[in-house]
Amino acid sequence: MILTNIKLKNIKYLILFFSLLLTQYGYAQQKPQSKPNILMIAVDDLNDFIGAMGNPDAITPNMDKLAKRGVLFTNAHCQAPLCGPSRASILTGLRPSSTGIYGMIADNDIKQVNSLTANTKNLPQYFKDAGYRILGVGKVFHQHFPDGLLDEDGGASEYGPNPATKFKWDKKGTATDWGAFPQTDQEMPDDHATEWTVSQLAKRHDDPFFLSVGFIRPHVPWYVPQKWFDLYDPAKLHLPPYLANDRDDLPAITKKIDDWPMMPTAEWAIKNNEWRNILQAYLACVTYTDHNIGRVLDALEKSDYANNTIIVLWSDHGYRLGEKNTFAKVSLWDRATRAPLMFAGAGISSSKKIDKPVELIDIYPTIIDLAGLNPYKANEGFSLKPLIINENAKWKHPAITTWGKNNHSIKTADFRFIQYEDGSQELYDILKDPNEWHNLAPEQRYSRTINKLKKQLPKTNKDWAKESFYNANEYFKNKGLLKDTVMP
Numbered sequence: 212m213i214l215t216n217i218k219l220k221n222i223k224y225l226i227l228f229f230s231l232l233l234t235q236y237g238y239a240q241q242k243p244q245s246k247p248n249i250l251m252i253a254v255d256d257l258n259d260f261i262g263a264m265g266n267p268d269a270i271t272p273n274m275d276k277l278a279k280r281g282v283l284f285t286n287a288h289c290q291a292p293l294c295g296p297s298r299a300s301i302l303t304g305l306r307p308s309s310t311g312i313y314g315m316i317a318d319n320d321i322k323q324v325n326s327l328t329a330n331t332k333n334l335p336q337y338f339k340d341a342g343y344r345i346l347g348v349g350k351v352f353h354q355h356f357p358d359g360l361l362d363e364d365g366g367a368s369e370y371g372p373n374p375a376t377k378f379k380w381d382k383k384g385t386a387t388d389w390g391a392f393p394q395t396d397q398e399m400p401d402d403h404a405t406e407w408t409v410s411q412l413a414k415r416h417d418d419p420f421f422l423s424v425g426f427i428r429p430h431v432p433w434y435v436p437q438k439w440f441d442l443y444d445p446a447k448l449h450l451p452p453y454l455a456n457d458r459d460d461l462p463a464i465t466k467k468i469d470d471w472p473m474m475p476t477a478e479w480a481i482k483n484n485e486w487r488n489i490l491q492a493y494l495a496c497v498t499y500t501d502h503n504i505g506r507v508l509d510a511l512e513k514s515d516y517a518n519n520t521i522i523v524l525w526s527d528h529g530y531r532l533g534e535k536n537t538f539a540k541v542s543l544w545d546r547a548t549r550a551p552l553m554f555a556g557a558g559i560s561s562s563k564k565i566d567k568p569v570e571l572i573d574i575y576p577t578i579i580d581l582a583g584l585n586p587y588k589a590n591e592g593f594s595l596k597p598l599i600i601n602e603n604a605k606w607k608h609p610a611i612t613t614w615g616k617n618n619h620s621i622k623t624a625d626f627r628f629i630q631y632e633d634g635s636q637e638l639y640d641i642l643k644d645p646n647e648w649h650n651l652a653p654e655q656r657y658s659r660t661i662n663k664l665k666k667q668l669p670k671t672n673k674d675w676a677k678e679s680f681y682n683a684n685e686y687f688k689n690k691g692l693l694k695d696t697v698m699p
């Protein structure tokens with residue numbers, strides 16, 4: 212009897228063991244994901260006009276909520292202050308000075324990109340090779356995802372729709388204009404990108420996914436439907452810091468590089484009483500995009516992937532709204548180089564704000580680190596995971612932005628230093644002068660500081676890649692800039 216009991220017990224255990232094994236196997240079949248999913252949200256030309264970043268006017272409940280449930284970097288800087296080269300740097304993990312990608316490239320052409328980057332794997336490709344499904348829509352890469360990369364393709368970006376005639380600003384060479392248009396959200400390309408992303412989150416994915424969505428607004432033209440304009444009273448908006456003679460202490464080359472005849476100047480905006488209208492339009496676009504981000508995040512929250520997805524949100528650079536006398540990106544000052552950067556989701560602690568200078572090139576190594584993939588040696592940035600875990604962790608890296616060949620800016624905790632290709636320099640004590648109004652470079656007492664900062668400039672300065680658009684812009688050549696400084 213005892214023996215039989217033991218045998219029966221054993222059989223019971225065996226059954227239990229096999230059923231557990233089957234359950235395990237069945238679970239593995241049904242949900243093979245041990246790796247977290249990635250949701251990457253790219254926003255175009257978004258500066259720090261976010262409530263969570265201290266803007267007093269911006270209505271951005273969804274980005275504020277994301278910042279609250281994750282980690283917000285308030286001092287992150289692009290590697291190039293223009294869409295194409297910034298995105299090339301974020302997605303290849305390489306500096307513009309290492310690739311020569313200072314202007315736009317046809318980044319959908321993988322052969323072209325590979326030839327400029329010594330076959331460095333782009334960020335989604337790295338995940339693809341690790342077994343991820345790659346899904347994407349909108350402006351993530353500048354043109355579109357490289358051919359063959361996406362397993363599910365939601366389509367490339369469009370900037371439209373446009374009214375028959377521009378409302379306020381009709382200069383050639385820029386899409387800049389502002390006003391309420393079109394009538395409905397459904398006519399906006401970002402609406403399609405949102406819906407496609409939401410539909411992907413509602414689907415069953417058996418493999419872990421890397422889902423990217425790229426929103427166009429607040430990139431120009433600053434057109435969104437009237438209801439988004441109605442959220443803001445222009446008379447009550449806070450004007451950005453402005454100093455009439457701010458440009459008087461700039462080196463000659465800065466003024467040449469920053470002379471964009473197609474863009475409105477702050478003086479024009481003041482004289483024509485348009486500054487507050489531009490701010491209203493930009494903020495309307497920001498809130499419209501925040502609304503779309505909210506729709507995506509709500510869909511994630513309701514999905515099977517709510518607890519197993521890492522979210523990263525970035526903008527490709529900032530945007531000047533009157534600072535330094537113009538409305539544009541394309542410069543080496545803070546408002547153009549600084550961009551929002553947030554991480555949230557699986558395993559990331561909440562309500563952290565980190566003000567150490569970091570770089571968008573750090574996104575690539577950070578995401579692979581957070582996902583538990585092997586580090587990629589080609590990455591020139593550094594994983595931010597140590598800071599995400601402990602905001603007081605040591606961080607010795609400055610943030611470097613490059614605008615054309617051999618024009619660099621370095622942002623440290625104390626200073627912004629800029630050196631141009633002809634040796635001209637700017638230095639700002641950002642603790643005393645956060646608006647970067649007073650150029651200290653000519654002052655002898657700062658020579659030691661400058662020498663120290665100069666040592667951190669990139670040692671490699673590749674020629675402009677001939678594939679980079681705008682490489683032969685006659686306008687800037689005619690202005691007598693050195694051969695390599697060719698601007699869009």
Ligand SMILES: [Ca+2]
Nearest residue numbers: 255256294527
């Ligand atoms: Ca951009």
Ligand SMILES: [Ca+2]
Nearest residue numbers: 457458648649
């Ligand atoms: Ca100044």
